[in-house]
Amino acid sequence: MASNKSLLILPGDGIGPEAMTEVRRIVDWMETNRAVKFDVDEDLVGGASIDKHGIPITDEVVDKAQNVDAVLLGAVGGPKWDNLDFSVKPERGLLRLRKDLELYANLRPAICFDALVDASSLKPELVSGLDIMIVRELTGGVYFGEPRGIEDLGNGIRRGINTQVYTTPEIQRVARVAFELAKKRDGRLVSSEKANVMESGVLWREEVIKIHEAEFPEVELSHMYADNAAMQLVRAPKQFDVIVTDNLFGDILSDCAAMLTGSLGMLPSASLGDVDEHGRRKALYEPVHGSAPDIAGENIANPIATILSYAMALRYSFDMSEEADLIETAVKNVLGSGMRTADIMSDGMTKVSTTKMGDIILRELDKISG
Ligand code: NAD
Secondary structure (H helix, E strand, O other): OOOOEEEEEEEEOOOHHHHHHHHHHHHHHHHHHHOOOEEEEEOOOOHHHHHHHOOOOOHHHHHHHHOOOEEEEEEOOOHHHOOOOHHHOHHHHHHHHHHHOOOOEEEEEEEOOHHHHHHOOOOHHHHOOOEEEEEEEOOOHHHOOOOOEEEEEEOOEEEEEOOOOOOHHHHHHHHHHHHHHHHHOOOEEEEEEOOOOOHHHHHHHHHHHHHHHHHOOOOEEEEEEHHHHHHHHHHOHHHOOEEEEOHHHHHHHHHHHHHOOOOHHHOEEEEEEEEOOOOOEEEEEEEOOOOOOOOOOOOOOOOHHHHHHHHHHHHHOOOOHHHHHHHHHHHHHHHHOOEEOHHHOOOOOEEOOHHHHHHHHHHHHHHHHO
């Protein structure tokens, strides 16, 4: 049996725990069927942590997160904690994890499952077979740059200020993650900025070119202004393999790409940091969706985004591509057989609960692995 792999599970709030229950069953399945042992620890984040400890994440949980191979998070937040001060809201738990683990590269795949092609707002032929990856810089840029604030200029006039700022190491490290990903995929990377009007964009482009020439000459690199990238994403999304971009443009482009695939309940993500002295890359995996308080506790949430986040953990933190492929194929087959949770339901399909979707995916895993 292979050496143990450590996984910290933080189910969080709302539908987070419901979806995570289904993931736990797949983790168990992996142990039984793929001879791989996970040391799984589970703890609190978000509102669940506020209820028990008065804060959205404890130092102890952050410490645990620093010392595992991967963290898998459900979702945080809900109306129960909406009136708390911003500094102690559930979302702060997640922000602290991202900050303390220095998770600077946010990976958002946009994959369109053939069975869900009609859920996209684009024509089926534009999205059928779509499989792109957006790498967004997550810890720098205009959301964090100084100076920032709102100034009173007198005479009833105010001025809002945010600063777009990037250093060369910040650009280089996220570019490396994107080049490495492109190398493992189709070998094509588009770097997106606004070098035509922004100096930070000029620097971004220059640094990406340097990394390309020095370290990844085998990857095909091209550059695209962010406004054009937005246009191309809805015009002909399949032209892309991997896109790397800054925090602000990445925020917009990744949401745009996500919606090409139809449903929030299907979208996983990963946030990666640096490789530590043990060769372990800091990593947090989570669905793109939130805690969906409107449907929490009803056993109707779609667990697939969280299950696919676990598949991403297998692929990127545990080097278990075969197992990740198995999960993704199982999901594809289950959707192909017409099984749908309420959020992706359409005419002629069979509506199933969260638990039932977990059951069917496990059964499919048995079938395709055996
Ligand atoms: P949301 O993603 O929770 O829900 C948006 C809509 O999509 C809702 O109608 C919901 O029922 C539906 N939905 C989302 N995921 C689904 C799933 N897996 N299956 C079926 N339907 C699903 O976004 P929101 O309503 O804006 O936010 C709710 C709470 O979640 C807020 O407190 C917000 O701050 C928090 N939030 C957390 C995260 C996170 O933990 N990363 C992200 C976004 C929002």
